[in-house]
Amino acid sequence: MTDSFAVRGACLHTPAPDRVEAWPDALIEVHAGTIAAVHPDAPAGVSAAYEASGQLVHLAPRQMLLPGLVDLHIHAPQFPNLGTALDLPLEQWLQDYTFPLEARFADAAYAAGVYEDLVGTLLANGTTTAVYFATIHLPATQKLAETCLRRGQRAFVGRVAMDHPDSCPAFYRDESADAAVAQTRALIDHVRALPGNAGLVRPIITPRFIPACTDELLHALGALAAEAGCHVQTHCSESDWEHGHVLSRCGCSDTEALHRFGLLTANGVLAHGNFLGDADLARIRSAGAGVAHCPLSNAYFADAAFPLRAALEKGVRVGLGTDIAGGAHPSLLDSARMAVTASRMLETGVDPAVAAAARGRPGSRIGTSEAFWLATAGGAEVLDQQTGLFRPGYAFDALLLDPANPDSNLRLDPAEPAARRLERIVHTAGRPDIAAVWVGGRKVHGRVGNASERGG
Numbered sequence: 229m230t231d232s233f234a235v236r237g238a239c240l241h242t243p244a245p246d247r248v249e250a251w252p253d254a255l256i257e258v259h260a261g262t263i264a265a266v267h268p269d270a271p272a273g274v275s276a277a278y279e280a281s282g283q284l285v286h287l288a289p290r291q292m293l294l295p296g297l298v299d300l301h302i303h304a305p306q307f308p309n310l311g312t313a314l315d316l317p318l319e320q321w322l323q324d325y326t327f328p329l330e331a332r333f334a335d336a337a338y339a340a341g342v343y344e345d346l347v348g349t350l351l352a353n354g355t356t357t358a359v360y361f362a363t364i365h366l367p368a369t370q371k372l373a374e375t376c377l378r379r380g381q382r383a384f385v386g387r388v389a390m391d392h393p394d395s396c397p398a399f400y401r402d403e404s405a406d407a408a409v410a411q412t413r414a415l416i417d418h419v420r421a422l423p424g425n426a427g428l429v430r431p432i433i434t435p436r437f438i439p440a441c442t443d444e445l446l447h448a449l450g451a452l453a454a455e456a457g458c459h460v461q462t463h464c465s466e467s468d469w470e471h472g473h474v475l476s477r478c479g480c481s482d483t484e485a486l487h488r489f490g491l492l493t494a495n496g497v498l499a500h501g502n503f504l505g506d507a508d509l510a511r512i513r514s515a516g517a518g519v520a521h522c523p524l525s526n527a528y529f530a531d532a533a534f535p536l537r538a539a540l541e542k543g544v545r546v547g548l549g550t551d552i553a554g555g556a557h558p559s560l561l562d563s564a565r566m567a568v569t570a571s572r573m574l575e576t577g578v579d580p581a582v583a584a585a586a587r588g589r590p591g592s593r594i595g596t597s598e599a600f601w602l603a604t605a606g607g608a609e610v611l612d613q614q615t616g617l618f619r620p621g622y623a624f625d626a627l628l629l630d631p632a633n634p635d636s637n638l639r640l641d642p643a644e645p646a647a648r649r650l651e652r653i654v655h656t657a658g659r660p661d662i663a664a665v666w667v668g669g670r671k672v673h674g675r676v677g678n679a680s681e682r683g684g
């Protein structure tokens with residue numbers, strides 16, 4: 229079978245938040261992009277058969293296979309601002325930096341260049357599934373979807389809807405609710421009809437957030453989500469300003485308002501969620517929606533740390549987002565380590581002038597295995613995608629770590645327990661360590677040459 233191959237070597241994944249599973253010499257069989265079998269101890273005969281037909285990727289002794297990373301929250305058009313424009317509060321940041329940049333995507337040629345760079349950068353960082361906000365521009369958003377499909381990144385692509393004249397500048401907003409819905413519908417149809425797209429790239433309904441949208445638009449998008457059977461993404465209870473804006477306009481929390489508009493849906497992605505109360509968390513859980521936790525951008529724009537441990541204990545689905553470019557790093561591993569750090573700072577508190585006993589929120593910390601689970605299986609669960617784990621029936625979305633490369637900061641000792649090695653990976657691995665990346669069995673980045681080249 230020309231679309232079959234196998235990978236043999238050290239593999240590690242996190243089948244549960246507190247469970248690290250590592251195999252020193254496993255064999256993973258891949259048929260048509262999907263994991264057909266996982267052998268924790270590589271059977272010599274099976275391995276030899278793949279090798280004889282040139283369809284075996286045999287990892288070097290220090291290399292390790294990990295599941296691909298699932299980034300639940302990326303603003304694709306903000307990529308040109310990565311690493312800058314972090315000095316203003318959210319409401320002013322939008323007006324001064326973000327809306328003027330996003331308005332430039334009226335130029336589809338400019339958009340094509342930015343999106344090519346972005347998708348390549350994210351794949352090189354191991355992001356195999358990406359959930360994107362684009363802009364209000366249909367041609368540019370179509371370019372993003374086409375770029376993901378051509379480069380082989382699993383993606384959810386949203387054309388941003390925003391029509392409220394009080395919150396959105398005249399140079400960058402939908403001319404009406406009807407126009408926004410029509411353009412959203414056109415994007416859905418375009419993405420679903422892309423030649424060769426068998427579900428790798430999907431449309432996602434994307435009201436920017438309640439402050440940017442009229443009630444008429446929000447109701448209409450809720451109806452469209454039900455009609456079209458699409459995922460939905462938006463921002464939810466992100467900062468004091470945003471949360472307060474919705475409370476005063478709608479008389480309820482973001483979560484309750486989204487529910488009334490028909491926008492709190494199964495597998496919907498709510499970005500941030502820092503100010504979610506207990507009733508909100510219960511409602512999100514019962515709806516089957518999830519939170520995109522963006523710990524780095526929260527430190528700059530949210531005025532608070534997301535109570536991640538509390539959300540997980542209430543059974544809410546959570547994954548991680550870089551929130552490019554409110555988050556200044558493209559690597560989801562960076563978000564994973566920041567999630568650990570933010571949880572520790574929430575637990576202890578941060579103001580030394582406050583007595584230790586009153587400074588923090590006890591019991592808030594998460595560990596590195598939980599952070600890695602959020603970055604892989606947790607994010608996949610939010611989206612209801614079978615990826616993020618090495619399990620039969622799951623898509624073969626994976627990255628190959630190679631700490632032997634001369635630019636690596638990563639020091640892995642095979643004699644250490646798996647949890648210790650994962651701790652080192654989460655805290656010190658980065659783009660130089662990622663030698664190859666596969667999505668749905670297709671090699672989409674890297675320098676490993678052999679059977680994996682063909683893929684799907």
Ligand SMILES: [Zn+2]
Pocket residue numbers: 301303463499551554
């Ligand atoms: Zn965002």
